[in-house]
Amino acid sequence: MASFQNLNLNKQLSSAIEDLGFEKPTPIQEQAYPVISSGKNVVGIAQTGTGKTLAYMLPILNWLPFSKQIKPRVLVVVPTRELVIQVVEQIELFAKYKTLRVLGVYGGVNIKTQKAAVAQGCDIVVATPGRLYDLAASRALQLQSIAKLIIDEVDVMLDLGFRFQLTNIFELLPNKRQNLMFSATMTEDVNQLIDDFFITPSKISIAVSGTPLDNISQTCFTVKNFYTKVNLLVHLLKNKEEFGKVLLFIDSKKNADRLFSALEQDFWSELGVIHSNKSQNNRIATIERFNDGVSRILIATDIIARGLDLDNITHVINFDTPVYPENYMHRIGRTGRAEKKGKSILLFTEEENTHKIGIENLMDFKIPEIEFPIDVEVSKELTPDEMPVMIEKNPHKKKTRVAGPSFHEKKEKNKIENKVNLGGGAKIKLKKAKKYKKPISRGDKTQNRKKKR
Numbered sequence: 227m228a229s230f231q232n233l234n235l236n237k238q239l240s241s242a243i244e245d246l247g248f249e250k251p252t253p254i255q256e257q258a259y260p261v262i263s264s265g266k267n268v269v270g271i272a273q274t275g276t277g278k279t280l281a282y283m284l285p286i287l288n289w290l291p292f293s294k295q296i297k298p299r300v301l302v303v304v305p306t307r308e309l310v311i312q313v314v315e316q317i318e319l320f321a322k323y324k325t326l327r328v329l330g331v332y333g334g335v336n337i338k339t340q341k342a343a344v345a346q347g348c349d350i351v352v353a354t355p356g357r358l359y360d361l362a363a364s365r366a367l368q369l370q371s372i373a374k375l376i377i378d379e380v381d382v383m384l385d386l387g388f389r390f391q392l393t394n395i396f397e398l399l400p401n402k403r404q405n406l407m408f409s410a411t412m413t414e415d416v417n418q419l420i421d422d423f424f425i426t427p428s429k430i431s432i433a434v435s436g437t438p439l440d441n442i443s444q445t446c447f448t449v450k451n452f453y454t455k456v457n458l459l460v461h462l463l464k465n466k467e468e469f470g471k472v473l474l475f476i477d478s479k480k481n482a483d484r485l486f487s488a489l490e491q492d493f494w495s496e497l498g499v500i501h502s503n504k505s506q507n508n509r510i511a512t513i514e515r516f517n518d519g520v521s522r523i524l525i526a527t528d529i530i531a532r533g534l535d536l537d538n539i540t541h542v543i544n545f546d547t548p549v550y551p552e553n554y555m556h557r558i559g560r561t562g563r564a565e566k567k568g569k570s571i572l573l574f575t576e577e578e579n580t581h582k583i584g585i586e587n588l589m590d591f592k593i594p595e596i597e598f599p600i601d602v603e604v605s606k607e608l609t610p611d612e613m614p615v616m617i618e619k620n621p622h623k624k625k626t627r628v629a630g631p632s633f634h635e636k637k638e639k640n641k642i643e644n645k646v647n648l649g650g651g652a653k654i655k656l657k658k659a660k661k662y663k664k665p666i667s668r669g670d671k672t673q674n675r676k677k678k679r
């Protein structure tokens with residue numbers, strides 16, 4: 227049987243684990259420990275909730291000797307600020323009885339304060355790629371002593387367009403180092419990154435995305451449209467006892483805000499929304515309110531919610547049906563964690579039925595359907611996306627279509643070459659795009675976008 231005793235942890239670590247009340251290692255912890263301890267490069271395929279943070283930190287903390295040196299020896303790169311905070315918190319808990327300096331750095335806050343903190347010296351740096359690169363490029367943060375590099379949530383990172391920053395960071399690291407990489411899904415981008423930079427890694431795969439999670443009971447409803455979904459939600463969420471802590475997934479920022487407005491009237495005091503357009507402070511406060519039980523319902527887009535440590539979620543509700551079945555797996559995996567029972571509900575329109583079938587095929591499991599409650603009103607109101615596309619026809623107009631690249635010339639002032647006044651945002655975006663050679667704000671836009679309509 228798996229046990230922490232089998233791992234031969236040092237006293238400080240085993241006491242910290244004991245304090246946390248963890249009884250036995252999770253499968254990824256058990257499998258990763260000997261491989262990481264042997265110094266091999268490792269690629270771990272594991273979702274949040276599998277205990278992957280401890281899986282990579284345990285062997286590293288067991289090894290990391292005490293030092294007073296300024297330059298860090300362990301670097302953890304994660305995609306979001308929230309994850310930096312969370313990983314730092316976790317490491318501090320695991321390293322409770324060790325004398326260890328952990329520093330979290332991320333963008334959106336004053337770089338000077340962070341430079342000062344870096345100058346104090348640390349053992350482990352946890353960072354988002356952009357800020358890490360800025361700190362390293364300005365030589366405030368010296369990376370020559372990094373012996374262990376961990377890249378967590380690589381799929382999200384590449385999705386957010388961070389490949390360029392990652393490859394730049396690799397160039398600043400010493401060649402002789404151990405690389406550990408974790409990703410919830412294997413995508414072509416992730417594979418490419420491994421091929422390009424990781425020499426013969428050992429692969430550890432946990433909970434293949436496609437395995438229905440045993441402790442999650444899944445159900446679904448066919449629902450007519452967006453606002454009927456809202457009506458159904460209001461009906462369900464009024465049952466506060468049953469729906470104790472609800473994570474509501476939705477495909478885009480725009481729809482997240484639309485849903486928030488629609489639910490605000492009934493649930494304003496217990497509702498929160500997070501997506502990448504919300505300020506960092508706003509997101510942190512919203513997550514805290516949800517985690518502390520002040521708010522009961524959290525609306526989130528896929529990218530922003532991945533990697534967040536949200537405990538005791540009773541229900542995951544998929545307000546829409548993800549185009550990529552893996553995203554459904556990620557969503558529902560946010561409940562039923564740590565062997566607790568969880569529930570997931572999928573709301574799908576007729577149009578989304580093909581995506582639902584894709585999900586069911588991946589899981590090899592048909593999601594039981596619940597009949598639409600008769601006392602819930604079917605709404606006639608449509609969102610702009612649901613409106614039929616109107617093509618106006620003028621029967622009196624002769625068809626004078628001319629073959630060629632366009633029907634009309636652009637007005638002089640609208641021609642690209644004459645548009646010189648790129649105000650504020652556009653200028654900054656161009657500058658950033660130039661700097662990073664990548665679009666900077668793909669975010670959740672690309673996550674579940676309908677492939678074709």
Ligand code: AMP
Nearest residue numbers: 248250251252274275276277278279280
């Ligand atoms: P992670 O997948 O790293 O985000 O971890 C998910 C949650 O599981 C965190 O809240 C951890 O504190 C918790 N956890 C990690 N390892 C164990 C374990 N062996 N037993 C119970 N809970 C754990």
